[in-house]
Amino acid sequence: MTIAAVNKTTQFVVFSVNHQHYSLSIEEVVEILRVPMITGIPGINEMIEGVINLRGSIIPVISIHRRFQLPTQTKHKRNRIVIVQGKVENIGIMVDEVKMVTKFDLDHVEPPPGLKIEEEIFTGFAKLDGQVIGILNLEKVLYDQLG
């Protein structure tokens, strides 16, 4: 996905992780849940927190904190799981808080500043009310470190 794909009509789900704002295109998001009981699975990739039961389906949940190697946050009432469409199945992403659903003005979206890591994870950065919001490259976030 390039910046061109971020057209004016797309809406974004904005959420925070470790006081940073990130966003995902609403097309990629299936639903947003409160955090149910998560069953950890021993012996798998660290960034996968575990699995949850979503109306009878088993959905894996990854932790953005662990994906970005951020310090783990304590649990909070406002924690949410954002269910997104993976390549094959739906996958949940644990976030601290879902802030809003908003449109980004194309003029305010900038390409990643050139740092390699950022280029990989973000498709661009949007400015909204003076805040910088990273637009996540979902595929990279989900599959790059899967091994």
Add this chain to the structure above:
Amino acid sequence: MKDFDLSAYLGVFLDEVDEQLQILDSQILELEKDPKRIDTIQNIFRAAHTLKGSSASMGFEQMKEFTHHLESIFELIRSSRLNVTSELINVIFESIDFIKELKQAIVNGTLETIDITAHVNKLSAFKNSEGQKEKTIHAEPHVVSNPKHPLDEFQKNIIQSAMLIGHHALEITIRIVESAIMKNVRALLIHNNLKEAGEIVATYPSVEVMESDENFDDELCFVLVTTQTKQEVMHIINQISDIRSVSINDLTGVEHEEKEMLETTVVSQTSQPQTGTSKAKVNPTVRVDVDKLEHLMNLVGELVIDQTRLVDVRSRLTGLQSRSEEDIDILDEVTNHLSRVITELQEGMMKTRMLPIEQLFNRFPRMVRDTAQKANKDINFIMQGKETELDRTLIEEISDPIIHLLRNSIDHGVESPEERKALGKPKKGRIELRAAHEENHIVISISDDGRGIDPQKVKESAIRKQLITEEDANKMAERDLIYLIFKSGFSTAEKVTDVSGRGVGMDIVRSHIEKLNGIIDIDTAVGAGTTFTIKLPLTLAIIRSLLVKFGSKTFAIPLVNVLEIIRLNKEEIQMVKDKEVGLVRGRVLPLVRMKERLGIQEEGPGREKKREFVIVVGIADKRIGLIADKTLGNQEIVIKSLGSYIGSPPYITGATIMGDGSVALILDVSRVVREEGTQDDENLDNNRKKELEDEGQFVTFKLDKEEYGIDIGRAKDIVSVPTIVKVVNSPKDLLGLINLRGTMLPVIDLRERFNLPQKAQTKSSRIIVVEEAHQDIGILVDEVTEVLKTGSNTIEKPPAHNQYNQSKFIKGISKLGNRVVILLEFDEVLSTINTEQLKEHLNETVTI
């Protein structure tokens, strides 16, 4: 219209082709055994004809053409103009395979590209060798005009054979209303309806003409072979509108002479049981898309989950001591009823997925025949339990392993006829394939009466292939050696044959079966034969499982794999070669601490427990014990995949949803067992066994502060102290008699014996019943402590010079940590009591 028909009926057509091919396969095998049997030939002929008919109606020219040639061969056989030779049978089988290819080509849409001439020529070779003129047998009738059509030889033959099995032939003449539109469609509809009622032998005009709508007048004529009456047929035809008149003429009477003539020749054969496919008794069925069933099955799975949740909520509500007890009663009732209904629904759904294993088994006789022929073996193949039903997904999955095992039996198991003769065995080898239900499992066994598996050969081969070191192999038990054939890269065949011997078989067979949560076992005796037994759960989607906790995590263990749950004391868990083993009834059980194996980290320090829950699980003949923190009970669980994102983590096969909505993981028992297996348990087992042989077991008890032990073989029973009846004029150390399940048992006071001060009986006082030659004797002790297992190396001999006279009572002293247990030589203890005298004394007393 034709295109539409094609797509809609292709599935039905392919099913029918499959069905008919299977009939052909099995009936031709029959034919080979007994070429003279009329009904076999009839069945074959009918199947071939149906094939031709249906492929023609679907417009698959190549297939029609080819089946036509095949049919004419059968025609020759039927009229005894062609002898059944094994050469011919082979060509027929090749032809059937070719039809299968054609069928596949239809599926792939590549039918047009297939050239049938080579195969046709092979068939024609037989026809020509018998000097037959062919192709005239069944020319497509292009005669349109004649309403009372003469039947050709071929059609007469069909009618005759149909009459033999109780069908009759009807000539049906139908006139369609002249003004009707789309006459050809109506004609085809009639054609299709009649096809349901029986077999259409002839049609005037031909189906092609009907379809093309050219040269088509209003009159249709069919010759139908059916079991239905004229009235029934009439009714079928009248379902279609715009029909002016119908006349039905029974041809059976016309051909009466011929029928009688035929009957006289076959009367002896028809009295034989009909093995054929006559449509007499078939339960009405509906063909359902597997996906639809799959979907329903999933829904039932959801229901099962919801139901367990409801039960869970109910139990929690009852716990809350809610004020509205009435409501809870209602909830109780509802959940109970729901459970019942769901259980039944689940069973019902499961049954719809069940198919008789016949479907699978029917493929085997042919395969066995071919394989045996290639391997130059003479084999009598017997199948039993064809009607056994199992889940259709299982039928697919189990096919390959069975084929492999059968091939192995033929190739490696059964000896060549010459060899068998020399051994004094019947020339024909015997291979049996059985299926049966056993509780919630299906058991499939494949046995042969061949040479059996020689553990020594297996051993040599395994060493040569470096699957195992010689040293290790020497330590292994014979039974364990045989199981080496499941190691990958193993094959004992001296040379690789076309059939088997590539060394990539048995390990795949095993992993396949384990994947299905099954177990495979071998039973073999050199010279007498081998039996492989496969045990599988009836279905894959829903299984019974044991829920346990490893740490704080809940895991489900398929109940198929669980043999028992035991508790082991800390002392019964020992370290051998840095691995924990448990001693269970004299057997050594490798133990796995699943919590650690899974890498479950727990907050808080783990408590050292005195006793551990051990779940004994088994795959094939391997047994290991899994140490769990808690067992939660049995539950039906619905297996769900973890999905591709997570992949397949070690030791976990899937997940399931619990009553409270949380997710529990399903343990991959086979993986754990396999891992343990690779770590040379066998040796470990043997080492431990040796140690065990020197080991004794003792019942230990307390008198005062001392602990004593007596050989467990001597202790018959341990009972709490009932009232003891004093006996007059008895020796001082005889306490009296007790009533032990109806017999009088003398009890001696060991304190008195050992010159210890008397002490009042307490709650923990027990009487140990000791076996004695003439009379069992009870001994009163202060407390029974445990059953002690101790190796002879920990037992010390009592000091030789001992001033105490008791020393002869003492067999040895066992030191266990800081405990000292005095092991008693019980014969000595009792020697001062003349048991015979005691018995007499006792009898006297009782009779007085």
